[in-house]
Amino acid sequence: MFLVIRNLRKSFRSGERVIEVLRGVNLSIEKGKKIAIVGPSGSGKTTLLNLIGTIDMPDEGEIYFRGERIDFDNEEKLSEIRKRHIGFVFQFYHLMPELTVEENIKLPGLMVGLREIELKERLESVLRRLNLVDKRDSKIYPLSGGERQKVAIGRAIFLSPELLLADEPTGNLDPESTQEVFNIFMELSRDQGITLIVVTHNLELAKKMDKIYLLKEGILLEYEKLV
Numbered sequence: 001m002f003l004v005i006r007n008l009r010k011s012f013r014s015g016e017r018v019i020e021v022l023r024g025v026n027l028s029i030e031k032g033k034k035i036a037i038v039g040p041s042g043s044g045k046t047t048l049l050n051l052i053g054t055i056d057m058p059d060e061g062e063i064y065f066r067g068e069r070i071d072f073d074n075e076e077k078l079s080e081i082r083k084r085h086i087g088f089v090f091q092f093y094h095l096m097p098e099l100t101v102e103e104n105i106k107l108p109g110l111m112v113g114l115r116e117i118e119l120k121e122r123l124e125s126v127l128r129r130l131n132l133v134d135k136r137d138s139k140i141y142p143l144s145g146g147e148r149q150k151v152a153i154g155r156a157i158f159l160s161p162e163l164l165l166a167d168e169p170t171g172n173l174d175p176e177s178t179q180e181v182f183n184i185f186m187e188l189s190r191d192q193g194i195t196l197i198v199v200t201h202n203l204e205l206a207k208k209m210d211k212i213y214l215l216k217e218g219i220l221l222e223y224e225k226l227v
């Protein structure tokens, strides 16, 4: 199994109060599958993605990724997983405004020290795939929301991660750009066999995934079994 989550728990302390956000989340995903996670605001969707993406640490439970248990104490290994194997896409893009489209996209390659020739090859292929060739030298501020999100996707897939995590990637987009971003996800899944976990409020789009899960009261449930 590509990704297995067992009994994941996570709480946050807010002053005197402890908020139990995840109360025993279980999930298994086969390689190449696409799943959607839906749930009310504050239910812990982002918290869960952050744990899967090793950005945050669980209180209890295990995550097995590519057959190996993630050791949350091994910062070097975590950073390797984040850089090499997982891509992130956020609702508000998180791009570097002072850099161009091309510079934003190839940033992960620079960070791992790819050779110039490989940087160039990957860049050309990503720009073509996302239809951003004409925008390559543009700064970020003149771009539309949809274009910005495509740049963010380009950056996320630059090092060909096996897993793509997207947190409300179309939450800030018009219907046309929403469709375009989802088409890109479907293509990445089909052509590159990328495994996809998408948090979304858009049920129409969630239905295009292989499975939908509902996060509610700290537990993840299979949506189809509920309706």
Ligand SMILES: Nc1ncnc2c1ncn2[C@@H]1O[C@H](COP(=O)(O)OP(=O)(O)OP(=O)(O)O)[C@@H](O)[C@H]1O
Binding pocket: 012, 013, 014, 019, 021, 039, 040, 041, 042, 043, 044, 045, 046, 047, 048
């Ligand atoms: N670092 C933190 N410190 C304290 N509380 C936190 C922290 N991160 C999240 N929380 C709390 O945990 C709960 C779940 O938050 P989370 O952002 O995971 O929800 P969400 O399902 O992504 O919501 P939304 O749909 O609004 O994005 C919320 O009550 C939030 O306030």
Ligand SMILES: [Mg+2]
Binding pocket: 045, 046, 047, 167
């Ligand atoms: Mg969230």
